[in-house]
Amino acid sequence: MHAAVHYASPLDRETVGPHPCFARRHARAKRNVRRAASFAGTVPLLVRARRKRPDARKRRVNAGCYFFKEDWPKMPTTDYARNEAFTPLLSYMEQLHRTAGATASALIVLQKGSTIAQWKSGAHHHKSGARPIASDSLFNVYSVRKTYIGLALAIALAENDIDPDNPVSRFISDMTEDELGSLSVKDLALKRGPKHFGEKRLEKEGLIGKIVFALTGRTIARLLTETVLDPLGFAETSWAAVPHERLVCDYTSQDRYPSVRIESDEGHERNLYVSARDLARWGQLHIENGFADGRPIVSEKTFELINELKRTAPAGKPAFGWHSEDGLFQVTGYTGCHVTVLPSLHAVGVRMLNNWDLPGPFVREDYDNEIRAFNNILIHCLKQTSL
Structure with a gap:
């Protein structure tokens, strides 16, 4: 050593x-x-x-x-x-x-919808025979998925003219008011309140899935696929329910072996796999407030709701999954996948990692500083x- x-x-x-x-x-x-x-x-x-x-x-x-x-x-x-x-x-x-101990990494920068920088390196895991990183490699984006869940919630609320101050208990029939308390839909959008709810210890994303289904009759994944992903031609975004070769392994398992995460295809769990280029286009959709190539993909009313909660969110709190500060909004996943959206520069920067293990004992400030360094250089x- x-x-x-x-x-x-x-x-x-x-x-x-x-x-x-x-x-x-x-x-x-x-x-x-x-x-x-x-x-x-x-x-x-x-x-x-x-x-x-x-x-x-x-x-x-x-x-x-x-x-x-x-x-x-x-x-x-x-x-x-x-x-x-x-x-x-x-x-x-x-x-x-x-x-950071990654075996697979990627970077893409869009400005005014065009790719101006792109980079990739590594392989899907560190063992012999690993698939080399490719443009269609899909990374598990972990907490970045909350921006997808957030958009599904915003669409469901806007389409049904629902005030986000309504209590969650109004929309969820299989849980008691004692389990849900005074939690409002806005609390879910702003990530406020307890972490778990009820005997099944559902997380906020699970509650949002129930609300979206109650209001639209569709799961989060189906709602987004039909209204956003398919119209935009996103072929590299997947809630992985079956393993396949394009999925990049990460190192989040307790024994640190390379693994992929397979869960339901409903859209609220930690199994959203996305390519760097699809994720960059996702950020571009938010710069354009729901438009793509001059045509509306998501309603103006939906983005009015999203932007209003972004403006009024308490300091340090996300709104519909996005953290806003200093003229940008961003989101980071557990393994270091990160999206920075810069409206004033009409730009989106996306970086993908399959491991984010900075040297030394875990200190949250170190990871926050690393993100700031990336943003500043970008x-x-x-x-x-x-x-």
């Missing part, structure tokens, strides 16, 4: 170097990211050194810098669409790919394209 290394720059306060076969590329990426940080005003990617682990067998097996030579996966060559203005962001993603690169 290498000894931990401390660097003068906070951005470089990293642990051991990567496997020797990546050493030169790793050093070059760090230099590029340092340059990006100097002019983009970013915050540190890594702010704590990894604790020395007494037993190498207890390491997280997918964390790249701790693979033994014989374990190191044979990664396909990185593939990207060259755009010199985005070199700092591509370098940042290359470093994050290794540092914004800088977008502004460079307009010079």
